[in-house]
Ligand SMILES: [Zn+2]
């Protein structure tokens with residue numbers, strides 16, 4: 830049985846005061862830029878920040894519904910897609926057919942190790958080297974972007990044996 834990765838009783842009030850004290854920019858302006866804002870979108874951005882690993886839209890929905898039971902899944906889907914478009918969230922592959930998202934603030938190029946048991950994410954160095962780029966060029970391609978996600982089970986999930 831896999832526990833749904835809701836935000837583990839994260840206190841929204843605490844999250845919000847942490848954000849307002851450490852960042853001059855509000856989470857919604859970082860999340861949506863000039864895009865549409867609303868109190869629900871603000872709550873969704875705060876919910877995304879409260880996860881310390883990868884999450885699905887459904888998990889984010891359960892999380893924000895703890896604070897506003899009226900938020901619908903379409904609203905969360907649109908907000909997540911706006912946040913991905915604005916670079917606030919990153920798509921990091923999928924789990925059981927559901928896309929996984931992550932709030933990663935490290936600007937240096939890297940990839941992610943994603944635990945399929947609990948959503949814990951670790952950084953991984955880029956496995957592509959010059960050879961891979963040369964191979965593409967030899968076939969007439971100019972590489973503009975690439976995606977690498979590495980899946981596995983974190984040490985804690987391995988210890989607890991709740992592999993799936
Ligand atoms: Zn990262």
Ligand SMILES: [Zn+2]
Pocket residue numbers: 944945946947948949982983984985986987
């Ligand atoms: Zn894990």
Ligand SMILES: [Zn+2]
Pocket residue numbers: 938939940955956957975977
């Ligand atoms: Zn890379």
